Amino acid sequence: MTPSLPVNIVAFILGACIGSFLNVCIYRIPAGLSIVHPGSSCPRCKTMIPFYDNIPILSYLLLMGKCRNCKTPIAIRYPFVEFLGGCFAMACVLSFGATLHALVAFAFIATLITVTFIDLDHRIIPDSISLPGIPIFFLAALLVPTMTWRSSAIGILAGGGSLLAVAWGYQLITGREGMGGGDIKLLAMIGAMVGWQGILFTLFAASAIGTIVGVWAMIQSGKGMRLAIPFGPFLATGATIYLFFGRDLIYWYLHMLR
Template sequence: MPQFLSPALFPYVFPAFAAVLGLVLGSFYSVCVSRGIAGTSIVRPASHCPHCGHPLAWWELLPLVSYLLLRGRCAACRERISALYPLIELASAAWAALAAAAFGPSWWFVAYLALGGLYIVASGIDFQIYLLPNFLTYPAAALGIAIGATRPDIGPMQAVIGAVAGFGVFWLLAAGFRLAKGVDGLGGGDVKLMLSIGGACGVLGLPYAVLVGSLAALLASPFYVLGKGRGRSMPIPFGPFLCFGAMAYILYGPALLRLLTRL
């Protein structure tokens, strides 16, 4: 057996391979984000600069590497490329590597890789236009419930109850805020997203996933407002932080339970 495939090194080799796969998938996710916002096909036309229409050569499509080589600017018009593209690629690589370390080369790795991909694309869109599209939340709901239902520690009942509870509680919160304030405090996409999170984490893990997401939103909100250069009253997308909470619980559920119960 080649040295790099030895059993002692495999726990490191597989996550490294997954990280590279995550970078490639992240490049595709960034296309899904930009074209999901524009409402155009993810297949045609070929990848191009959104400013000047310059068709991208193969060396301009290398995940993360191309952004660094081009110093964040289009090779043709020199307009700045959004930093969201490499951030999505890095997020995808990190998720793939962590999922590989947690679940190994298994069906769970494939399933969670797909679910995380939906969460990453949805988060990228929500960060920019405050919208979680149905074409992402509905497949994520089906996949999240299916994963939870097949996990021995969750099972069908906990997955379905978690999905219903997550959707129901957030629907009540959204309706109550709208009734009290006359404006939307939670978007409909956040409510639908809870179907997936409740299903994937189960009814027992749901509160902890939401708590982690809420804490992350609280910590990140000042930096988000500062980055946008707007006042305190600006809305902050909650969907990406809910996705983060769910992904953290999926990877480190037992450890999070121990940590949070000590607080």
């Protein structure tokens, strides 16, 4: 049954509010700061942001993208992450209904959004996110109708083990570290949620998308193979695609081979 329009609107609003919190996590976790206290403030003038200037998306538009006090421009990323949160919350409700499945799926995607932007900014994937995420999503996956604890457990081993093998092999051949431990732990966390089939899809999609984006970025930068590109965002993208379309895409691909 397709959720009604009011349910979709509520999902978007709640998702955008979560997106606002994700902005806090993206900024504070790499800096080792508390994500709870103190409240949000302007990074330049340090003025505390009142609640009416902290309404997701809307406040950015009303303030015309500037701090009310010092007029410093506010990065477009903040409303963008809030918009992503709203859109993915609505997409989860549309895909899985107003169910626990949708809640688990959105929590997973919200985690991937946080990881993506931290990795883009700092080239790290914090252990404080991925390591607790492994048992959390192992348990949460039990609320997903298509998942079992065995599939989740195998997904953890396949996710962490596959990238660990690639990292060892690359270092053995080249003598250089080509993949950080953060990617390995992230894929183990992803495996807890999507299982071993999802890991195969995620790796394939991440590699394909990463290759296309990587080649384009190397051409644009002129640095060639010296350009370092974080792999975490591509793993997050592949996992998100699988969450919504993976099983249908796998079925289509296998049917096409017949």
